Amino acid sequence: MKIFTSQLLLFAFFFSLFSFAIPTQERISILRCPICGTEIKPTSKTVFMGENDGEKVKFCSFACASKFHKRHLTSNLYVMDYLTGEFIPANTASYLIKSSKVAALLKEEMPPYVIAVKDKSVAKDQLKQFDDGEYVDGYLNAKQSLE
Ligand SMILES: [Zn+2]
Numbered sequence: 001m002k003i004f005t006s007q008l009l010l011f012a013f014f015f016s017l018f019s020f021a022i023p024t025q026e027r028i029s030i031l032r033c034p035i036c037g038t039e040i041k042p043t044s045k046t047v048f049m050g051e052n053d054g055e056k057v058k059f060c061s062f063a064c065a066s067k068f069h070k071r072h073l074t075s076n077l078y079v080m081d082y083l084t085g086e087f088i089p090a091n092t093a094s095y096l097i098k099s100s101k102v103a104a105l106l107k108e109e110m111p112p113y114v115i116a117v118k119d120k121s122v123a124k125d126q127l128k129q130f131d132d133g134e135y136v137d138g139y140l141n142a143k144q145s146l147e
Helices: 002-027 062-071 100-105 120-126 139-144
Strands: 048-050 055-059 077-080 087-088 092-096 116-117 135-136
Touching: 048 062, 055 062, 062 139, 092 120, 092 139, 116 120, 120 135, 135 139
Parallel strands: none
Antiparallel strands: 048 055, 048 077, 077 087, 092 116, 092 135
């Protein structure tokens, strides 16, 4: 009985350590956009990435990436391919803009509601549910079209 009690105490001890460890872990792993402070969820597919002093920085949206890019014109800007989740150079990506269906899908994110893809022809085939927007090649062209 004494052994059982000490094992129980040991279990309780480790369990309490574990339960304290979870919130700390969560706090550390939450990624926030440095421009607006919004949480960048691991499932988000509209993330941009720039480089600031050699460090990679992620942005929640086209809007925040644009603000960063305005201040850091020489930084390489990357965007997540909506279909594959891979980061691709923002200048070579194609952007689906002005789609009300994309806007409805991303309504919790920040406008303009834009998704980026590496290959426009593949995207047109695979993203047939978004049939109401227009594809624009390159970040700067997309930005100009949205202004
Ligand atoms: Zn942001």
